[in-house]
Amino acid sequence: MTRTVNCRKYKQELPGLDRPPYPGPKGEDIYNNVSRQAWEDWQKHQTMLINERRLNMMNAEDRKFLQGEMDKFFSGEDYAQAEGYVPPSE
Numbered sequence: 001m002t003r004t005v006n007c008r009k010y011k012q013e014l015p016g017l018d019r020p021p022y023p024g025p026k027g028e029d030i031y032n033n034v035s036r037q038a039w040e041d042w043q044k045h046q047t048m049l050i051n052e053r054r055l056n057m058m059n060a061e062d063r064k065f066l067q068g069e070m071d072k073f074f075s076g077e078d079y080a081q082a083e084g085y086v087p088p089s090e
Contacts, residue, residue: 007035009074014038034074042073052082 005016014035020027021039030039046066049055055062065080072079 005033005035007038008033009038009041009076010035030074038074042070045073045079046070048082049080053080 003016003018004013006012007014014037017031017034017036017039020031022030034042046069049066049069050057055066057063069079071077
């Protein structure tokens with residue numbers, strides 16, 4: 001049976017992650033409160049941000065920026081977008 005969580009991003013019960021994506025309290029929080037779908041959506045968005053903004057993951061400031069944007073993404077706040085990106089129409 002699939003583990004479900006009350007997803008912070010989508011405000012509903014959805015399948016959860018198989019394991020925490022990070023070590024420590026941050027990873028546990030994501031594991032317990034973020035759905036697999038929200039995590040996958042964040043991974044796609046994060047990749048766009050890294051590519052479009054040419055972020056360097058060796059740079060502490062760039063990692064800090066992404067961490068802040070991830071927190072905003074999951075909490076429903078306004079978060080950074082890739083410039084010029086237009087989501088596909090459904």
